[in-house]
Amino acid sequence: MSKPQLNCSPDFFAAQAAKTIALQMMEERGRGAVLVGVARVDAALEHLLLAVMTPASVKGNSLFLPDRPLGSIGAKVALASRLGLIDGGVERALNALRKLRNAFAHSAESASLTEQVHSSRLAEVYEMARTNPLWAPLDAALAAQPPTANGPLEPALRDYILLITILVAFLEATAHQLKPIQPPVVMSFGGIFPPNGKLPSNEAAYGDC
Numbered sequence: 001m002s003k004p005q006l007n008c009s010p011d012f013f014a015a016q017a018a019k020t021i022a023l024q025m026m027e028e029r030g031r032g033a034v035l036v037g038v039a040r041v042d043a044a045l046e047h048l049l050l051a052v053m054t055p056a057s058v059k060g061n062s063l064f065l066p067d068r069p070l071g072s073i074g075a076k077v078a079l080a081s082r083l084g085l086i087d088g089g090v091e092r093a094l095n096a097l098r099k100l101r102n103a104f105a106h107s108a109e110s111a112s113l114t115e116q117v118h119s120s121r122l123a124e125v126y127e128m129a130r131t132n133p134l135w136a137p138l139d140a141a142l143a144a145q146p147p148t149a150n151g152p153l154e155p156a157l158r159d160y161i162l163l164i165t166i167l168v169a170f171l172e173a174t175a176h177q178l179k180p181i182q183p184p185v186v187m188s189f190g191g192i193f194p195p196n197g198k199l200p201s202n203e204a205a206y207g208d209c
Contacts, residue, residue, distance in 0.1 A: 018134050018169035022142055025161040027150070031104050031111060033157060037164035038073065038101040041094065044171035045076040048085055051178035073098050085174065093125040093167065113156040122160070129163050132170075138162055 025037060046064050056062070063070045070076055077094045080086045086094070100118060104111045113119065129135060142158055153161070186195045 018138055018165050021168055022138050022161055022165040025164060027148060031107075033160065034100060034104045034111075034113070037160065038097050040164060040168050041097060041171070042073045042076065044168045044175070045073065045080060045094070046070075048080055048171050048175045048178070049076060049083075051175040052083065052085070052181045054180045073101075085178075086171075089128045090167070093128065093163070096121050096125050097163075097167075113160055114154070119156065122163070125163060126159050129166055132166050134166055134169070135162055138165060 021040070025033065049070065062068055065071050070079065073094070077086075077091060077098065081088075081091045100121060103118065111118070113122075139158070139162060142153065142161065182195055184194070185192050
């Protein structure tokens with residue numbers, strides 16, 4: 001008797017992770033929800049970039065420390081876009097979240113996702129995210145959950161949670177499908193050689209000069 005075939009597609013793994021993320025995010029409210037959500041996206045972006053990088057020559061990934069080149073979410077978004085790891089729509093969504101996080105983090109007053117300045121910034125992003133096949137089932141799953149100690153979810157917060165959930169789940173699923181980039185040649189003090197370190201003949205290295 002043959003075993004049932006398992007669905008191991010990237011979308012399947014994203015769907016499995018998404019429900020867990022969404023339920024965890026339900027516990028957050030207000031400023032905390034925004035800051036925690038963007039922090040999760042930031043971490044997923046870091047995993048995406050690490051997936052295509054060769055291992056660091058020294059222990060740790062100092063590139064991602066706060067004062068280093070990839071210490072900000074903006075730098076991570078820019079590099080992921082230039083490497084072709086995310087498309088234009090995801091790039092716009094991530095940059096909108098970056099601006100939202102900055103606004104909430106630096107606001108002296110209590111900020112809310114229902115404010116016009118924030119809702120208008122996210123309107124286009126939500127429109128794009130709703131085309132994801134996970135949006136509708138996740139929305140139904142959140143609606144079916146009993147209220148937490150923080151009370152029922154407001155529509156604006158539910159949309160935000162769904163956006164964060166889809167971004168994190170698919171960034172992580174994409175990272176799992178990637179391998180470190182292997183350039184065809186590597187520069188060394190001895191010349192330009194294949195990454196395997198084998199010295200080519202002059203003809204292979206330089207052709208007819």
